[in-house]
Structures are given as C-alpha cells and as structure tokens.
Amino acid sequence: MYTPSTEAELAEIIRDADGPLAVRGGGTRGIDATGAPLSTSNLSGITLYEPGAMTVVAQAGTPVSKIEEKLAAENQRLAFEPMDHRTLLGKTGEPTIGGVMAANISGPRRISVGAARDFLLGVRYVDGMGSIVKNGGRVMKNVTGYDLVKLMAGAHGTLGVLTEVSFKVLPCPETEATLVLHGLDETSAISALAKALGSPFEVSAAGHDPAEQQTLLRVEGFEDSVRYRIGALQKLLGGESTIEQESKALWAAWRDVAGFSNATEDIWRVSCKPSDAPALTARSGATAVRYDWAGGLIWMRAPTGHALRAALGRYEGHATLIRGEGQAMFEPETAGVGRINAGLRARFDPRGILNKGLMG
Amino acid sequence: MEMPVPNPAVLSRKARVVERLSAVLPADAVIHDERETRAYECDALTAYRCAPMVAVLPSNTEQVSAVLRICHEEGVPVVPRGSGTSLAGGALPTADCVILGVARMNDVIETDYENRFIRVQTGRTNLSVTGAVEEEGFFYAPDPSSQLACAIAGNIAMNSGGAHCLKYGVTTNNLMGVKMVLMDGEIVDIGGAYLDAGGLDLLGVICGSEGQLGVVTEATLRILHKPEGARPVLMGFDDNEVAGECVSDIIKAGVLPVAIEFMDRPCIEATEAFAKAGYPMCEALLIVEVEGSDAEIDHQLDLIMDIARRHNPVELRQSKSPEESAAIWLGRKSAFGAMGQINDYMCLDGTIPVSSLPHVLRRIGEMSKEYGLKVGNVFHAGDGNMHPLILFDANKPGDLELCEAFGADILKLCVEVGGCLTGEHGVGIEKRDLMHVQYAPADLEAQMAVKDVFDPQWLLNPAKVFPLDASDTRRQMAVAAE
Numbered sequence: 085m086y087t088p089s090t091e092a093e094l095a096e097i098i099r100d101a102d103g104p105l106a107v108r109g110g111g112t113r114g115i116d117a118t119g120a121p122l123s124t125s126n127l128s129g130i131t132l133y134e135p136g137a138m139t140v141v142a143q144a145g146t147p148v149s150k151i152e153e154k155l156a157a158e159n160q161r162l163a164f165e166p167m168d169h170r171t172l173l174g175k176t177g178e179p180t181i182g183g184v185m186a187a188n189i190s191g192p193r194r195i196s197v198g199a200a201r202d203f204l205l206g207v208r209y210v211d212g213m214g215s216i217v218k219n220g221g222r223v224m225k226n227v228t229g230y231d232l233v234k235l236m237a238g239a240h241g242t243l244g245v246l247t248e249v250s251f252k253v254l255p256c257p258e259t260e261a262t263l264v265l266h267g268l269d270e271t272s273a274i275s276a277l278a279k280a281l282g283s284p285f286e287v288s289a290a291g292h293d294p295a296e297q298q299t300l301l302r303v304e305g306f307e308d309s310v311r312y313r314i315g316a317l318q319k320l321l322g323g324e325s326t327i328e329q330e331s332k333a334l335w336a337a338w339r340d341v342a343g344f345s346n347a348t349e350d351i352w353r354v355s356c357k358p359s360d361a362p363a364l365t366a367r368s369g370a371t372a373v374r375y376d377w378a379g380g381l382i383w384m385r386a387p388t389g390h391a392l393r394a395a396l397g398r399y400e401g402h403a404t405l406i407r408g409e410g411q412a413m414f415e416p417e418t419a420g421v422g423r424i425n426a427g428l429r430a431r432f433d434p435r436g437i438l439n440k441g442l443m444g
Numbered sequence: 445m446e447m448p449v450p451n452p453a454v455l456s457r458k459a460r461v462v463e464r465l466s467a468v469l470p471a472d473a474v475i476h477d478e479r480e481t482r483a484y485e486c487d488a489l490t491a492y493r494c495a496p497m498v499a500v501l502p503s504n505t506e507q508v509s510a511v512l513r514i515c516h517e518e519g520v521p522v523v524p525r526g527s528g529t530s531l532a533g534g535a536l537p538t539a540d541c542v543i544l545g546v547a548r549m550n551d552v553i554e555t556d557y558e559n560r561f562i563r564v565q566t567g568r569t570n571l572s573v574t575g576a577v578e579e580e581g582f583f584y585a586p587d588p589s590s591q592l593a594c595a596i597a598g599n600i601a602m603n604s605g606g607a608h609c610l611k612y613g614v615t616t617n618n619l620m621g622v623k624m625v626l627m628d629g630e631i632v633d634i635g636g637a638y639l640d641a642g643g644l645d646l647l648g649v650i651c652g653s654e655g656q657l658g659v660v661t662e663a664t665l666r667i668l669h670k671p672e673g674a675r676p677v678l679m680g681f682d683d684n685e686v687a688g689e690c691v692s693d694i695i696k697a698g699v700l701p702v703a704i705e706f707m708d709r710p711c712i713e714a715t716e717a718f719a720k721a722g723y724p725m726c727e728a729l730l731i732v733e734v735e736g737s738d739a740e741i742d743h744q745l746d747l748i749m750d751i752a753r754r755h756n757p758v759e760l761r762q763s764k765s766p767e768e769s770a771a772i773w774l775g776r777k778s779a780f781g782a783m784g785q786i787n788d789y790m791c792l793d794g795t796i797p798v799s800s801l802p803h804v805l806r807r808i809g810e811m812s813k814e815y816g817l818k819v820g821n822v823f824h825a826g827d828g829n830m831h832p833l834i835l836f837d838a839n840k841p842g843d844l845e846l847c848e849a850f851g852a853d854i855l856k857l858c859v860e861v862g863g864c865l866t867g868e869h870g871v872g873i874e875k876r877d878l879m880h881v882q883y884a885p886a887d888l889e890a891q892m893a894v895k896d897v898f899d900p901q902w903l904l905n906p907a908k909v910f911p912l913d914a915s916d917t918r919r920q921m922a923v924a925a926e
Contacts, residue, residue, distance in 0.1 A: 136692030137798040159698060188640060192708070199640055201648060208722070217890045218883070224827040225614065225867035227603045227652050228875070228882055229909060230891040234616065234648020238641055255698035257505045278558045280919040284672045306489075309740045357559050357637045380559075380639050402642025415642035420632035425644050427897035443643055 085121040089206065091216060091247040096243065097122065100213030102442040104219060107241035109145060109183030112168070113176045114407055115240060117439035124182050127247055130154060132222070137207065138253050139222050144182025144246040151181055155253055163254040164200050172351065173407055182246040188238035191339040192302070195281070195377045198208055201237035203252045209236060209244035210394030212433025222250040235428075242439045243432040245267035255436040257304040260288075261336070262328040263314050265321060266301035268292070270362040272377075276321050277378040278358060283320055285313040290378040291338060300328075341383050344374055350408030355381040356401035359424040369395045414443050445492055445533075445873055448907050450540035451923055452778035454520050458497055461518050462544070465500055473548070475499040484525065484543045488590075489533040489874060491844060496523065496537035503548045505564075505623055505631060505698070512659065514630030515542055519922070521903050522627070524655035526598030527569065529590040529790055532872025534602060534908060536656050544659060546597045552576045553662060557775070560622060561637050563664045566597035569696045570604075573665060576845035582667045585612035588868070589780070600660050603652030605868035610707040610826035611735075612668070612867065616651040624650065624657075635665055649894060654870055655905045657898035671735035674702065677745050678731050678751045678772045680724035680759035684708065685802035686879040687728035690755045691825045692798060694732065699747050699785035704826035705731040705776050708805065711783070711820035712775070718782030721775030724759035730825065732775055779822050780833065786818075787835040790847050794858030795829045795867035807857055810834060815850040817843075856881050871909045879911050888914050 086105070088094040098105065104119030111123065124145040132141040135158040142151060148166065155161050166189040168179055181187075184206075190199040206220030219232035236244060265276060273292040280287050280301050289302040303313045318325055328334055337343070345351060349371060356364055358379030365373050369392065370384035386392050389410055391402050402415035417425055425444055429436065454461075458885045462476045476498045485493040502508045503760055515522050525535040525545045537543050548552075549565035550572070557580055558564070564573055570591040573584040587606035588594055594604070600622065605614040612618070621635030650657055681687040690706055706727045707715070710858040716723055723729055730752075734744040745762050751762055763769040775782075783789045796804050805821060812819045818835040832854055836847035855865045855875065859882045868908060879888060895902065901922045906915070 093688075102492075134797065134799055135696050138695060139797070158696070167537045188645070194639065198613060198617050201640075201645060202613060207591065211890065215886050215890075218887050219890070220865050221795075221862065221882075222868070223797055223863050225605055225609065225795045225824070225829040226864045227605075227614075227868055227870050229868050229871060229879060229888070230894055231603065231616065231649055231652045232890060232894070234645050234651075235894075237648070238645045243644075255695070255700060258698065275558070277477075278560075281560060282557055282582075282667050282669050286671075306740070306743055308735060310741060312737060312739065322878055355638045359558050377639060386659065400636045401638040417643055418633070419648065420626075420630055421634060421643070424632070424646060424897060428644065428894065431893040431897060 085123055087123050087126045089126040091127065091210065094127070094212045094245060094247060095214045095216055098212065099324050101437055104437045107439050109180030109186070109243050110147070110168050110177040112177045112179045113183060113187055114169060114173045114175065115187065115442065119437065119440060119441045122245070124245065124247065125178070125180060131248070135160060137248060139249065140253055141250040142181050143248050145180050148179045148181055150183060154207045158404050160253045161256050163191040163193060163197045164203050165339055166200060167191045171342055172284040172345045179327060181249055182216055185229055185237050185249050186239065186241050188248055192376055194337060196286070197254070198286045201234050203247060204233050205252055206250035207233050207236050209246045212359065212435055212438050213246040217244065220250070224252055240439055240442055242429065242443050243271070245438065258306045259310055260302060260304040260331045261314050262331040263303070263312050263317050264326050264328050265325070266324045267297050267426040268299050268323070270294055270365065271317060274358060274361055274375065274379040277301070279321060280317055281378050283314050283317070289335060292375040294373060297318060300334070300338070301396055302331060317428045341374060344372065344385065346385065347387060349385045350390060351406040352384040352386060353404045353406050354384060354396070354401060355383065356380060356399055360399055364396055364399060366397060367397070368392060417444055446912060447494065447538055447873070448912065448919060450538055454540040456499065457518060461514070461520055462498055464514045464518070465511060468514065469500060473501045473503070482767055484537060487530040487533060487849065489526040489531055489536065489872065492533055492536055492541055492873065494537050496541050497539060498814040499543040499545060501545045501548050504790035505625060508544065508625045508661050509629045510630055511542070511544060512625050512627055516628045516903065519901070519903070521837060523905050524597065524601070524624055524659050526567065526595030526601065527592040527593050528783060528874055530598060530602065530870065532866070532870045532874040534598070534870050534872040536873055538907065546595060546661065549661060552919070556637065559637055560667050561664050562667050563662060564596060566600065566660050567595050567661050570596060572593050574754050577667050579806040581670050583670050584665055585618055596663050596665070597660055600651050600663060601653065602868070602870035604827065607703045607705060607824060609702060610824070611700060612649045616648060618666045619663060620666055622647065622650060622660045624728035625661060627658070627901065627904050635664065636654045641697055645750040645778040654872065654909050656895050656909060657904070668853055672737045674733055674735045675741050675745065675763040675769050676731050676733040676772045677748055677763065678729065678759065678761040679757045681728045681755065682726055682758055684728045686755050687730055688798070688801040690730065690752055691860055693751050694748055695826065695904070697747065697751055699734070699744050700873050701732045701734050701826065703731070703733045704749055704824070706823035707776065707779065708821040710818060711779055711822055714782040714786055714820055715779050719775050719778035721771060721801065723775050731772055740807050740874065752863050783820055783833045783835065784870070788838040789833045789835050790851055792830065792832045792834070792851050792854055793866045793869040794855045794863055795827070796858050796861050796863035797824065798828045800861040801825070802865070804857060804861060808854055809855055811850060813844060817847060817850055826921045828863065852878060876909060877911045892918065
C-alpha cells in the first residue's frame with residue numbers, strides 16, 4: 085500500500101503509476117476499487133483552526149476523531165454530522181476528514197444545515213496526471229472562478245486525490261431534545277415530519293423508524309427555546325408523543341443506522357422527494373427500511389442481489405448500493421450527464437487510474 | 445479593460461444569423477437594429493459598454509435550445525443575461541455576440557410546500573420567488589441587495605449571496621436542480637427535488653460558472669418557512685479592532701445571528717448625511733440580527749449585548765419593534781446610495797478571514813491616502829465578505845484608472861491575508877485579470893478544462909472569468925475552427 089507523507093510524494097506516486105490506484109482515507113466506507121491501494125492516512129494534521137472565524141484547515145488524512153476532539157474543546161462541531169460507516173459495514177480503521185469530504189458524507193442534520201459539500205470551503209488535490217491543484221480557500225464566501233470544491237466533494241477520489249481540505253464549523257448549541265411521536269404508519273409519519281419542517285420551529289433532524297413505529301424530531305438551541313419549540317411542535321402535530329431527554333445518544337446511534345444491518349442482505353441508500361418515500365418503499369421489495377431527512381433519505385435492506393433499482397422504477401432521485409455485490413454502486417447516468425462526466429474524467433484523469441470504474 | 449477583437453467573419457454573417465434566429469423565435473424576440481441592441485450594451489458595471497450584434501429573448505427551454513444550436517453552427521459567441529444587474533460585467537457583450545436574455549422566462553412551474561421546493565423559469569426575479577410562496581409563510585433565502593431586480597439565472601451564474609447567508613447559505617446551498625441547455629443545444633437535467641447528487645456533483649460546479657458552461661432555463665430551489673420574527677441590535681465602537689473582536693466573541697459564544705453587518709466611519713458619515721438614520725458617529729458600527737419567537741429573540745439579543753458591553757460600546761440600541769428594526773436597517777440599506785450621492789463609486793467584493801479585519805482596514809486606510817481617493821467600508825462581518833466603496837470622479841480623466849488600480853491593490857491584499865478576490869459578485873471582466881493573483885497556472889488550467897468539456901468551442905461568454913492571456917489559445921482555436 086502506498087502511504088505518502090507529503091503532497092509532493094503523493095504527486096510523484098500518481099505520476100509514476102503504471103496501473104490503477106485504489107484511493108482511500110481510512111478505508112472505512114466500503115469503497116473498494118481495483119488497483120494498488122493508495123492511502124492518504126499519513127497526510128495528517130490540523131494546520132489551522134480559528135474558532136472565531138469558524139474555519140479549519142486540515143490535511144486529508146487527519147482522523148475525524150482528532151478534529152472532533154479539537155472542536156469540542158472550543159464548543160464547536162462538524163455540523164453536517166458525518167456518519168461513521170463502521171457499525172453498518174462492520175469495518176475497522178480510522179475515518180479521515182478527506183474521506184468524509186471525498187464521499188460527501190452527511191448525517192441527520194443535513195436537512196437543516198446542509199451536506200459536507202456545503203461546509204467544504206477549499207481543497208488541494210493531486211489530479212490523475214500528478215499535478216497539484218488548489219481551489220476555493222478558507223473563507224466562507226468565495227465565488228472566485230469555478231467551484232471545483234463542490235465537484236471534488238462526492239467525486240470519491242475519481243477526479244483527484246484530496247491532500248488538504250478547509251471547512252466551516254459551527255458552535256454547539258446549549259442543549260437539545262427529541263420529540264418522539266408514537267404509532268404512526270409510514271404515510272402519516274412522513275406527512276407529520278413535513279408539517280414539522282414546514283413550521284418556523286427549526287427542526288434539526290427528522291426520522292421515522294417503521295419497525296418501532298417511532299417518529300423522531302430533534303430541536304437544538306438555548307434551553308428555553310428548545311422547551312418552547314418542542315411544546316409548539318407537540319401542539320402542531322398532536323397525537324401520542326413523548327420527549328426523549330437522552331437525545332444525543334439517540335441521534336448518535338441513528339446517524340450510524342445502528343441495528344439496521346444484518347450479516348447477509350444488501351444495503352441501499354435512496355435519495356428521493358420525501359412525499360414519494362412510502363410509495364417507493366411499497367414497491368421496492370426491501371425487507372426493512374428506515375427513513376431519515378424527513379423521508380428524503382430511505383435506508384433499505386434487500387435480499388442479496390435483488391434488482392432494487394428496477395423495482396423502484398422511475399422517480400425523482402437516485403439509489404446508492406452501500407453494501408452488496410454485482411450491481412453498480414452509483415445510479416447509472418442519463419446520456420447527457422454521462423457524456424459530461426466522461427469528459428470530466430478524461431480531463432482530470434486521462435489514464436483512468438483513480439478509483440477506476442467506481443463512478444462510471 | 446481589454447476585450448477580444450470582434451471576429452470579422454462572424455460580423456459578416458449577421459444577416460444570415462438574424463434570419464435563422466427569426467425562423468425559430470417570435471418576431472419581437474430577435475433584436476438586431478443597432479438603435480435597439482444598444483439597450484443591452486452593459487450591465488450594472490456601467491463603465492464598460494459594447495452593443496451586441498443581436499439580442500434574443502426566448503420564452504422557453506426549446507427556444508433557448510434552438511438559439512444555441514444555431515449559434516453553435518454559425519460559430520457565434522453567446523453572452524447569457526439575466527436582469528443585467530451584474531457588478532462584475534458578467535453580461536457585458538462583445539460586438540460579435542448574441543445576447544441571450546432570459547427575462548421573458550419568468551413562470552413558476554411548480555410549488556411544493558410539503559417537500560419544500562419551488563420550480564421556476566430562471567428569468568424570474570429573486571424577490572418574486574419569495575413573492576410566489578410568502579402567502580403560505582415560506583421564503584427563498586438568498587437575498588442579494590439587488591433582489592428586487594436580479595434574476596435567478598444570474599444568481600445561479602454568480603452563486604449570489606446576501607446579508608442573511610451567515611445562517612442560510614448562498615445560492616449553491618439552496619439550489620437543488622437545474623434544467624440547462626448546452627452550447628450545442630442539448631438539454632440536460634441535473635439534480636431535482638431531492639438531496640445530493642447520485643454521481644459527480646455537476647450542480648455544484650454549474651452554480652457560479654458565470655454562464656460559461658450552459659444556459660440554465662429552469663431551477664428547483666429550496667424554500668423555507670419564515671421565522672416567527674427577527675430583530676436587530678445596533679452597536680457602535682471607537683475602534684475597528686474592538687468591533688472585530690466583538691464579532692469573533694459573538695460567534696465563539698455559540699449565538700449564530702442571521703446577519704452581522706459592519707460599517708466604518710466614512711460610510712457612517714455619508715449615510716447619516718443622506719438617510720439620517722440616527723447612527724452614532726464612531727469608528728465602527730455593527731448591526732446584528734437574530735430570529736425566533738419574541739422570547740427567543742430577547743434572550744439572544746441579551747447574550748449579544750452582554751458580549752458587546754465587555755468591549756465598551758459607545759452605543760447599544762436594541763430594537764423592540766418592527767419600526768425600530770426598520771430604523772436600524774435604514775442606514776445600512778441606504779449606504780450604497782449615500783456613497784453615490786457624494787461621487788461615482790466602485791464597489792469591491794473581496795473576502796478575508798474575519799481575524800484579519802483590523803489589519804485589512806488599516807491598510808485600506810493607508811492606501812486611500814496614497815491614492816488620494818476616499819473609501820468607505822460596508823462589510824458582511826460574520827463571513828468576512830467586504831464591500832469597500834471607492835469614490836472617484838468619472839468625468840475626471842485618469843480617475844477611473846486610478847480607482848481600478850486602488851481596487852486591484854485592495855483585492856491583492858485580500859488574497860495576501862488568506863482571502864479571495866470576490867465573495868458574491870463574481871469575476872466577470874472586472875476581476876478577470878487578477879485571477880493570477882489567487883490561482884497558479886495549474887489551478888486555472890483545471891477550471892478551464894471544465895469549460896472545455898461543457899463548451900469545447902469556447903463560445904459561451906468566452907472572454908470572462910479567466911485572464912485573457914490564459915484563455916487565449918482556447919478562444920483562438922474557436923475562431924480558427926470556423
């Protein structure tokens with residue numbers, strides 16, 4: 085395994101490569117491309133942290149845990165709440181910030197504050213020819229030239245290998261609480277979540293677990309404000325509800341889709357229009373589901389090899405295979421978009437060596 | 445400001461191009477008389493003007509596609525135009541171009557409150573997007589100060605921000621999908637009423653690409669429910685540095701206001717003379733706004749004022765009513781107009797790390813003396829986006845050039861301290877030749893490679909964003925290929 089400890093060394097490895105490279109951070113996300121493994125884990129360290137400006141610059145291989153620790157000391161956090169895939173996928177290893185950004189990993193708070201890509205301010209990366217490129221910067225507002233930062237977020241290393249990332253962080257709220265609605269079926273649950281998000285009461289996470297018939301709404305902020313908003317939501321939504329005070333622990337488990345995985349079945353992540361979610365589930369052939377993002381994200385478990393995309397048919401959204409074999413991880417592209425993507429790959433990685441075939 | 449020499453071969457084909465465009469568009473949608481094309485000679489960067497060869501005003505995506513296919517076949521450059529409010533010259537024509545204006549495309553296609561999005565044609569103005577949903581209590585968050593006039597098309601092209609983006613983000617954070625026409629006329633759909641891309645995040649690179657990758661005809665935008673209320677507090681300080689520290693302390697304390705606006709003394713003085721908002725005469729003034737229920741607002745403003753008191757403010761004025769809020773915002777909202785009363789001005793848009801604020805303001809003050817030009821600073825302090833307004837006299841020979849040189853020095857300073865050339869206005873032609881300051885050749889090459897993929901002939905808005913010398917080979921190839 086290649087484990088360069090400087091950006092220059094990484095550039096040299098890519099320049100001299102005579103075959104595909106399997107790019108990874110800590111290797112915890114179940115992304116296994118063919119080729120010689122290349123890990124950024126030795127490019128590690130926080131280079132700058134300004135709490136008053138809410139910005140961090142870190143090398144790509146810096147462990148997420150190191151960053152979270154440092155932020156916690158200043159009462160700040162990665163607000164997009166990146167999930168840890170180790171529980172779900174049964175992986176070991178250390179998740180890195182570069183991996184989080186390259187795969188655009190976000191958690192339940194994605195619906196209120198945005199995704200990893202929305203917090204990423206700047207990148208340095210090495211493209212498929214070994215050139216070092218920078219884009220963006222470390223300030224929160226920047227429209228200077230094209231936003232390659234967004235393009236690199238979610239490119240899963242196929243357009244370049246991230247070496248350094250700058251990102252925005254946010255202050256931790258004083259407290260949080262979760263309103264749990266009981267006994268709702270899927271359609272009523274999704275419509276309750278929509279009602280809550282269509283209110284002024286700033287819900288920061290919204291999920292539904294059909295197995296437990298529990299519908300969850302998280303509220304964060306100053307103590308009085310949290311109490312007021314939870315009360316307002318109870319009044320707005322009616323029905324049977326309780327307030328979960330162990331909110332932090334609940335969402336930590338929820339973020340990582342704890343208890344959902346089993347040993348054998350495929351795991352899918354479906355992004356859709358929230359109100360379409362119950363109907364999609366009904367025709368999916370899934371054996372278990374869990375709804376996050378107010379229904380906009382459906383976690384699905386399906387029998388090994390089940391053609392889930394075919395079962396879902398046409399809808400506004402896409403499905404990603406998180407664990408399973410024999411099917412493409414990413415949704416097949418439409419013809420027009422496919423041509424653009426192929427064109428971009430040909431320019432950023434003309435030899436096609438970075439995570440070859442992973443995204444098309 | 446240099447622009448490429450018009451291509452004589454294209455100019456000689458004007459009659460044929462007009463004929464072909466007239467065959468696919470309504471008669472009143474093709475403007476080619478020289479007296480009428482003059483209406484499109486500039487955007488809000490009025491120092492530079494050039495009438496286009498033709499202007500077209502299509503009404504739907506299919507017409508846009510037909511126009512682009514013809515221009516592609518004829519090798520005619522196309523400059524897309526929203527409402528023409530760009531301060532960076534993003535919609536400045538060349539004499540051999542077709543201006544493609546989306547102003548007639550302003551329909552709401554779909555509103556969906558349950559899933560919290562709206563789909564519109566992109567000629568619709570920013571404020572009228574909110575107008576379409578406010579009866580149900582919703583709004584579209586990005587709020588550039590030109591929001592009454594500016595089009596969503598231009599907001600997407602420039603990735604526009606606004607005063608409230610500290611909490612709600614800029615256009616790219618609120619854009620879910622687009623329908624876009626490529627230069628060869630192909631129509632592509634990217635993203636939609638769902639979150640995050642299923643493959644590469646093309647939406648992310650299209651937003652902010654200044655109309656160089658395609659013409660966006662429809663957009664899916666996130667809408668939010670309005671907060672119960674919002675109120676600001678105004679605070680004055682005797683020292684810029686202290687005001688900067690106060691901003692930093694507010695952020696560190698965990699209060700996240702929706703807006704933190706900053707004005708310096710020259711700006712306060714000009715504004716007071718013009719709008720009489722009753723601002724204190726001091727070195728630095730902050731307006732901090734928070735949202736929520738009345739009790740929530742009071743609680744947050746109390747916390748903010750406690751922090752402010754530790755920095756010895758000369759004034760601390762909390763709004764208790766909509767009238768008092770309006771009075772506090774009055775001066776800030778009239779700042780540009782007030783500066784315009786004194787003289788012509790150029791508005792810059794660099795961003796700096798918030799921690800560099802005192803240093804940058806001091807240096808701007810020194811440079812102002814060196815250049816002999818007055819400057820006032822308005823500033824989105826929470827996110828470091830500065831708007832220095834340099835005063836000059838357009839009728840005085842050499843003053844515009846002097847002002848541009850001063851502006852360039854300020855932007856170089858922004859980059860030097862770790863910031864950037866433009867936070868929300870875009871590069872256009874205005875900052876095009878300064879891109880070298882922020883980006884190395886390999887960085888610019890990577891960006892230009894993206895344009896190569898979307899628009900191989902470099903026909904869409906070709907002389908913008910990239911320094912002319914950097915894009916020269918590519919633009920020449922387009923001319924030679926005819």
